[in-house]
Amino acid sequence: MSRYEAVIGLEVHVELKTETKLFCGCSTEFGQAPNTQVCPVCLGLPGSTGVLNKKVVELAARAGLALNCKIGAYTWFDRKNYYYPDLPKGFQISQVFRPIAYQGYLDIEVDGRDKRINITRAHIEEDPGKLVHSSGSIMTSSSSFVDYNRSGMPLIEIVSEPELRSGAEAKAYLEKLKAILEYTGVSDVKMEQGSLRCDANVSVRPAGTAALGTKTEIKNMNSFRAVQRAIEYEVDRQIDVLEDGDRVVQETRAWDENKGITMSMRSKENPDYRCFIEQEVSPIELSDEWIEDLRVTIPELPDARRKRLVAEHGLPAYDAGVITSSLSLAEFFDATLEKFPDAKKISNWIMGELLRLLNARGMELGESKITPAGLASLLKLIEKGSISNKIGKEVFEAMFQEGKEPAQIVKEKGLSQISDEGQLTQIIAEVIDKNPKSVADFQSGKEQAIGFLVGQVMKATRGQANPGVVNAMLREKLAE
Template sequence: MSESYEVVIGLEVHVELKTASKLFCGCTNLFGQEPNTHTCPVCLGMPGALPVLNQQAVALATRAALALSCDVHPFSKFDRKQYFYPDLPKAYQISQYDQPLATEGHVTIRGEFGMRSIGIERIHLEEDAGKLNHIGQRLGDATGSLVDLNRAGVPLIEIVSRPDMHSPEEARLYLTELRTVLSYLDISDLRMEEGSMRCDANISLRPSSYTGSLVDLPRVEIKNVNSFRNVQRGIEHEIVRQKALLEQGIRVVKETRGFDDAAGTTYSQRSKEAANDYRYFPEPDLPPLILDTEWLEAQKREMPDLPEALRHSLTTEGLVSRDVEVLVQDRALYGFWREVVAIFPDVKLVTNWLLSDYSRHMNAQGLSFDTPGVSAEHLAQLLGLIQDGTLSGKMAKEVLEAMFTTKESPEAVVQRLGLSQITDQEAIRVIVAEVITANPGVVADFQGGKDKALAFLVGQVMKATKGQAKPNLVNSLLREAIASHV
């Protein structure tokens, strides 16, 4: 009988914290600056320069840990992780090893399988390394490499999941939910393409006959993939590759692999270091990190509303789960939705317009909800004009499009384009009478039982009013007039 395999995935996510200065020195923490313009003896690793811990970084890391339901430890400490690489001036990274800031959290994912909790083993604070800029396409063909140490010493948290995911899709859902939760804390830019959020994936296959511990399965780590989509693709490829090896009776080697975006495949980089290769030891230049109980309680009190609570309240407000997910997953969109609803409380009308036409214009203009193309006030006014019958849905779409272009108020657009529905019944009755007089044959057909004939007459009235009459009203006025027209 052929063996079956269970996919086992654990993710390590690095998140750069949005502090004003670096983790252990006063240098500015800013992305995209001239190389080596934000450095000092501490982050350059000059002998004798001493690190001083950034309190804001501790606060942001603590908020992340609380949001992910971790136990935040009042006592943790820093350690040196030794390795040699040109982007690491000290030849060690200050990190946290055996006593991290937080442990035992979780992230809840939702999918066709329902809801599942993915465990978080630990969250620790550490400093980022610098960056190598290779001259040429990629490392292999580079003619040289330049070191930029602006990023050296930028504060990071590393969030290590438990090996609780069993498919590439679950890994993607975990990353998406993790980013959503963190986005509400405003602690990081969370941009994978700029490296402020980075992900390493550990994948192994457990044969059904295997009875040993998960930890002893040979793991392959895919490093520094640049998008959620590529994390998923890298894992997909690894599953196929490892399965093929196992089926041929070949052992999977424990190693670090890179992901080739163009080919959609992983390639071997180096054999994976074990923890003891890093020769961790306590950082002698920093005291242990001790969190005061009162300080920790204050952090808990200042936590914002998080996605779980928002899902609950939006569902209570009557939104369907699909809309709830779209709103919650984009913090800026959710904030904008709240602004509009505060002015115009018809939750369903606001949601429908915001998630369809409004979002379509935003996408077309390449805008994010941090900078909405039409203000919450103007959108609320437009919805008001639909509700009071001034505009049909079709007219409102036209008005909204103009608002995105000219930034005018909806009233200004309505006046300029001469839009607005004719709701004055007397005005429509006059046109109805004219249409009936001009089309005696069609009227007779309708009277003879041809229901379709009425649609033609409605069309004639709409045409005469340039589409500005309410079709329902035209319909009933026509029936009324024909009934009394003998």
């Protein structure tokens, strides 16, 4: 047992799934040429004034409800003042004093233990632009470039209470958060496109004490795995500092993925953002009725869905957890189940082949060509005995890549299982001729010898024979 306890809080920025920016009608599409999605508002041109995107309010409130938050009946926007070249107005419009959602929670499970993590708040704010360094010559170039395409993109920042105690808990929290946001249609939650970004506040304290230690803020983590690793590194580093009798410095540190360490970025010069109410954007008043109408549109969330899969379909809790960790997977499961009513078999194929292929290729489910109807057809072919389980895996991979019907693949590749006794009689006779020792063993009572003979028939048919049929025919023949 460590003598120290880690205290971790996460600040997660999530880009909302809208067509247009927070205060102007510019597109939010990712990956366009620099400064092609800008207007006077998001460039902060003198005299420009923006108007709040209604969809943002709806999505932010949806996220709040899905995270069990209270929704502010009357909230507004504030200005956070600081200077940076990517911040076109010299202030960021955010909700400092009255967040749209507050006092929520989400439940995580780590090492079989359930834990509730409280959420302090979720508030709406605008993204700054992006600093780009000239191609490849970051060390030599004397300039940086500013692209304001991202400026004014709608974000919610979700702030957890400092109740996480390990990197693993942080990762579990992020996975659950991501699933919830995906389920509710709030965000695409693509970390690689920056639509989900996470900063971690980390401190350590002697186990059993209540006072908080000095914290550091960790940035620049580009995957959930990186968040876990960075936190684990940082916790160890802080413990080492304390063990050496030194003090942790309050600072911002950057995670270096390659070196696997955090490095000091800048000491926090006591930022004073001089926040005050934004006058150029209207406050938001949400009626109880509006909130309740929105609440009923929140779909079944991951936890409920997982419990349902266990209760209704008898899936193991682990399987159900994996399948419901992503909405697309859960929907894939349900759709397959409609056409092939064996939940456990479907789950085995999803947990086995599907996730194996997705992980191996680093793909999203939507990028593969497999469909629920396709998987259902495949499982029916196996059930009918038209193909073996083993051949099924081969067919699955072809479906995953090419998206063809399984029956067509079986036909094209000649993979159909041989159950025709006429065809098998000849092969069985040959196997008996070639393996007199095994035949004798079996006839003298060595039951396991039959397995070897079945195997030889399967080998001769390149796995296409139906093993049950082969077994029965062999026994019949040897009994003669």
